[in-house]
Amino acid sequence: MTNSDDDYVYDDVTGEWMPASEMAALEGQRSAVVDAEGNALTDGDSVALIKDLEVKGAGQTLKRGTLIKTIRLTDNKEEIDCRHDGIKGLVLRTEFVRKR
Numbered sequence: 290m291t292n293s294d295d296d297y298v299y300d301d302v303t304g305e306w307m308p309a310s311e312m313a314a315l316e317g318q319r320s321a322v323v324d325a326e327g328n329a330l331t332d333g334d335s336v337a338l339i340k341d342l343e344v345k346g347a348g349q350t351l352k353r354g355t356l357i358k359t360i361r362l363t364d365n366k367e368e369i370d371c372r373h374d375g376i377k378g379l380v381l382r383t384e385f386v387r388k389r
Contacts, residue, residue: 322366328388330369334360336386347376356389357381 295308322330325339338355351373361370369386371379 322362322369322383324386324388325384326387330360330362330383330388332361335389336360336369336371336381337389338381339385339387342381342385344376344379349376357386 295310297306298309298312299306300312324330324336330336335356335358338351338353338357341353342351343349344351355373357371357373357379359371363370363380367383368380369383371381373379
């Protein structure tokens with residue numbers, strides 16, 4: 290439903306004019322942080338790795354299926370901040386994790 294008084298704005302992504310209220314809703318969806326399967330991630334979620342990852346600087350490999358608890362979102366929607374035993378400041382790309 291659109292209000293006849295609603296302002297219209299141009300969406301660069303779709304190339305269409307749309308009501309400002311719809312544009313705001315779309316922006317919220319586009320900026321959501323998602324895992325490899327498209328599930329939305331939020332601070333505090335637990336994720337599992339979907340492939341083995343070599344951790345640079347730690348001399349350690351995290352195996353597929355490793356559970357990472359209590360993630361934190363970063364300014365980059367393609368990265369999450371987390372901790373794992375013995376590895377501080379671990380940053381993972383969202384393409385390598387699945388929400389649990």
